[in-house]
Amino acid sequence: MAESSSKQKKLDENTSIMNIDRISSLPDSVLCHILSFLTAKTCVATSLLSRRWRHVWENIQVLEFREDFHDCYEDDDDFEQFKQFSVLVNGVLTLRRSRDIRKFVLSCRHTHEDMFYANSVATWVRVAIGPRLEELELSLFSSDGEAFVMPYNLFTCTNLVSLSLCGGIHVKLHSSTKINLPSLKILQLDIDSVDCIDTLLSGCSTLESLDICFAPKCLSTIRMPHSLKSLKIGVENNDIGTHFEIVSPGLEYLSINQITAFGPITVCNFPEVTQVFLDVFSLEESVNALLNLLLAISATNTLELRRSTTKEPSPLQIWVEPTSAPQCIVSVLDVFYIRGFQGYGDEVEFVAYLLRKGLVLTRIHVICSDVFTDERTKYRILKRLSFVPRASTKCKLIFE
Amino acid sequence: MAAEKSSIKIITLIAADGSVFEVEPNIVKEMKTVQSYIDELDQNTVSIPLPNVFGNDLAMIIEYCKKHASEEETKEAKEEFDFEFVKRMKSDDKLRLLQAASYLNMESFLQFMAKAIAAEIENQSVEFVRDYFQIESDFTPEEEAELRKENEWAFK
Numbered sequence: 001m002a003e004s005s006s007k008q009k010k011l012d013e014n015t016s017i018m019n020i021d022r023i024s025s026l027p028d029s030v031l032c033h034i035l036s037f038l039t040a041k042t043c044v045a046t047s048l049l050s051r052r053w054r055h056v057w058e059n060i061q062v063l064e065f066r067e068d069f070h071d072c073y074e075d076d077d078d079f080e081q082f083k084q085f086s087v088l089v090n091g092v093l094t095l096r097r098s099r100d101i102r103k104f105v106l107s108c109r110h111t112h113e114d115m116f117y118a119n120s121v122a123t124w125v126r127v128a129i130g131p132r133l134e135e136l137e138l139s140l141f142s143s144d145g146e147a148f149v150m151p152y153n154l155f156t157c158t159n160l161v162s163l164s165l166c167g168g169i170h171v172k173l174h175s176s177t178k179i180n181l182p183s184l185k186i187l188q189l190d191i192d193s194v195d196c197i198d199t200l201l202s203g204c205s206t207l208e209s210l211d212i213c214f215a216p217k218c219l220s221t222i223r224m225p226h227s228l229k230s231l232k233i234g235v236e237n238n239d240i241g242t243h244f245e246i247v248s249p250g251l252e253y254l255s256i257n258q259i260t261a262f263g264p265i266t267v268c269n270f271p272e273v274t275q276v277f278l279d280v281f282s283l284e285e286s287v288n289a290l291l292n293l294l295l296a297i298s299a300t301n302t303l304e305l306r307r308s309t310t311k312e313p314s315p316l317q318i319w320v321e322p323t324s325a326p327q328c329i330v331s332v333l334d335v336f337y338i339r340g341f342q343g344y345g346d347e348v349e350f351v352a353y354l355l356r357k358g359l360v361l362t363r364i365h366v367i368c369s370d371v372f373t374d375e376r377t378k379y380r381i382l383k384r385l386s387f388v389p390r391a392s393t394k395c396k397l398i399f400e
Numbered sequence: 401m402a403a404e405k406s407s408i409k410i411i412t413l414i415a416a417d418g419s420v421f422e423v424e425p426n427i428v429k430e431m432k433t434v435q436s437y438i439d440e441l442d443q444n445t446v447s448i449p450l451p452n453v454f455g456n457d458l459a460m461i462i463e464y465c466k467k468h469a470s471e472e473e474t475k476e477a478k479e480e481f482d483f484e485f486v487k488r489m490k491s492d493d494k495l496r497l498l499q500a501a502s503y504l505n506m507e508s509f510l511q512f513m514a515k516a517i518a519a520e521i522e523n524q525s526v527e528f529v530r531d532y533f534q535i536e537s538d539f540t541p542e543e544e545a546e547l548r549k550e551n552e553w554a555f556k
């Protein structure tokens with residue numbers, strides 16, 4: 001039987017090479033690789049493909065649950081939908097054979113108004129947290145504004161490599177909370193609230209990528225891990241003036257965003273950083289912070305400054321030409337972008353400064369803000385900048 | 401590891417259709433099946449038959465390995481390459497390459513193909529996936545109806 005079918009296959013090979021089931025003969029481990037990139041719902045559905053597939057999904061160690069709820073408005077429908085979603089999650093968690101979860105992704109709604117939501121989510125997260133967990137991605141959409149409090153034992157998952165928390169989640173820490181995340185390489189936090197971020201970071205000794213957006217709550221120094229290679233940071237309302245210390249000599253990528261006030265900042269030299277994005281236009285009285293940053297990024301060839309608010313003053317307004325120009329501007333900077341350009345004198349002067357100093361510049365892109373529509377002023381600025389003597393003859397000025 | 405086996409300069413891979421590929425040792429590092437073959441031998445030139453991989457597929461795999469083994473390429477360039485690599489493939493190519501990756505025991509290339517295949521079947525019906533993989537169901541209609549009912553919660 002087997003022989004004749006293999007002969008048949010050979011005969012078919014020339015005529016209909018496409019009609020071979022190449023997959024089902026592969027080992028379970030390979031099939032599980034495919035399943036590990038699917039949501040749990042699709043994984044369960046593969047049990048219906050054939051007998052070969054019937055129980056394969058039960059061995060998955062990567063569980064991804066995403067509630068699809070964007071086009072539901074009625075409260076009753078909403079609840080009905082969440083109920084169905086929870087039957088799916090509970091079904092998968094109960095029927096799986098492998099007790100280990102390596103990766104867990106959960107994206108759903110959450111509310112404290114109905115304990116069914118709160119208890120379900122809390123139980124699922126507890127199931128996921130364990131010594132084998134390598135990746136956790138949690139996005140919760142809370143309708144009542146009350147956040148889900150992350151269980152403490154997450155912060156002692158020694159095998160956790162990647163952690164992403166987003167939405168209605170509260171990371172409640174005390175300065176004495178034990179944090180031990182020795183394997184953590186990637187941390188992404190965009191959540192309602194986080195206390196003692198410095199305590200959290202101090203327990204991540206090998207962190208390489210940090211993407212964080214938060215509002216500092218206490219006056220302290222936040223030290224970025226020494227091991228960082230990529231840092232994307234957004235700070236909201238740093239009215240209390242939290243001090244940031246970015247002393248990570250291996251840093252390769254730096255992005256500072258959405259800052260309404262960025263306090264004092266300590267940086268080291270970043271010899272590896274080639275790309276920098278700075279949204280620093282709402283810095284107040286912090287021209288030194290900008291200059292310090294420009295001095296630190298000595299190897300940066302692509303720099304982007306963005307003005308996300310129309311609020312003044314900008315740090316460029318009190319920009320005083322330093323006695324010696326930062327090295328990155330003089331001899332490394334290749335491309336410079338200035339976004340949200342509104343035609344203020346300080347912006348123009350800064351661009352002119354770069355034109356005069358940048359020996360290896362090839363492009364400057366000036367991208368105007370939507371609110372800047374005065375064509376005559378634009379023309380005048382362009383004319384003014386075109387008269388500035390350029391240090392680099394190759395430098396093009398692109399005005400958009 | 402490369403230093404230990406520095407005596408080997410060139411590795412010859414012979415595909416199922418007889419086509420021959422000469423590659424440097426660092427290119428086959430990821431092919432554990434090939435690597436274990438090399439480790440067993442102790443000679444300067446190695447010729448390895450790969451009866452389960454066709455020349456066209458092997459050429460693509462080597463192209464991928466070369467790109468990823470290169471230290472000059474940036475991470476972005478490699479990602480761009482991966483994107484284009486998947487884009488120019490038909491479904492059957494992906495399935496064949498997954499098969500080859502499984503045979504050659506290539507962890508990261510296997511992951512890469514598994515991901516590309518998963519992207520095509522995510523959220524699709526059982527019928528679609530059967531058709532995509534060319535699977536013939538060996539369930540009786542009654543069995544299938546019963547299974548469907550049993551796992552109803554996954555089909556809503």
